[in-house]
Amino acid sequence: MAETMGSRAANGPADPDEAARALGARIRALRQARGATLTEIAAQAQLSHSFLSQVERGLERLSMTSLFRVAQALGTTQQALLTEQPRERSEGGFHVFRRQDDSAVDMGSGPVHVMAPPSGRFVPMIMVGPFSDDGLWWEHGEDEFVYVLEGRMVVVLEDGEHELSAGDATYYEGWVPHKWRTPEGGHTRVVVVKEQRRE
Known part of the structure; x- marks a missing residue:
């Protein structure tokens, strides 16, 4: 099933808990494949061992910042962790994204929805703010395009x-240090399209 993260009920959106469990399972599988311990990855991601253990079991959700750090510690990307493992493409090589309410990651103000499988050349995501400046400058190997749907x-x-x-929109290469924030009291909804890094 390529349409959602997690399972979808017959007449409703996927279960948020299932999305968290799926993300946790991907993190655990990749960590084990890398031969790394929970303690090692937690330390590199600046998280507690107990918290990362809860994440791997689908009992806790990561912030986007923490997901970024976990991905770096595992030598992968946020979007690779957020999307399901590659499956056979449907005939014609297309993908349909259905509106959903589930998300394994939260910006602190709203869910992050990934709208493509990891087999694609790029990964579009919807993020909801407000966004605050926590001092972290983002740098990654993938170029990024940001389009504002609502707000500033x-x-x-x-x-x-x-x-x-x-x-309005902006495009920047991933190596350019960047960060976002919303004006005080502001709210925004954006589409972010990132390149898919091939491992």
């Missing part, structure tokens, strides 16, 4: 700050 947000790049409103 500030994208901070090495050349300065750029305020985006609904309908």
Whole structure:
């Protein structure tokens, strides 16, 4: 089933707990394949051993920042962890994304929805803010495109700050240090499209 993270009930969205369990299972499988212990990965991701253990069992959810750090510790990407393992493409090589309420990751203000399988060349995601500046500068190997659907947000790049409103977009190479924030009291909904890094 390529349409969702987790299982989908016959007449409703996928179960959020199932999405968390699926993410935890992917993290555990990759960690074990790398021959790494929970303690090692937790330390590299700046998380407690007990918390990461809960994540692997689907009992806790990661923030996007923590997911980024776990992915780095495992030598992979956020989007690879968020999407299901590659399955056979349907005839014609297409993918249909259905609206869903489940998410194994939360921005702290709303869920992160991944809208493509990991076999694609790029991964589109919907993220809901407000976003706060926690001091972390993001850098990764994949280029990124951000389109604002609703509200306003500030994208901070090495050349300065750029305020985006609904309908505005930005594209930057992944090696460019970047971070986001929303104006105080603001709310935003964005589509983020990242390159899929091939391992």
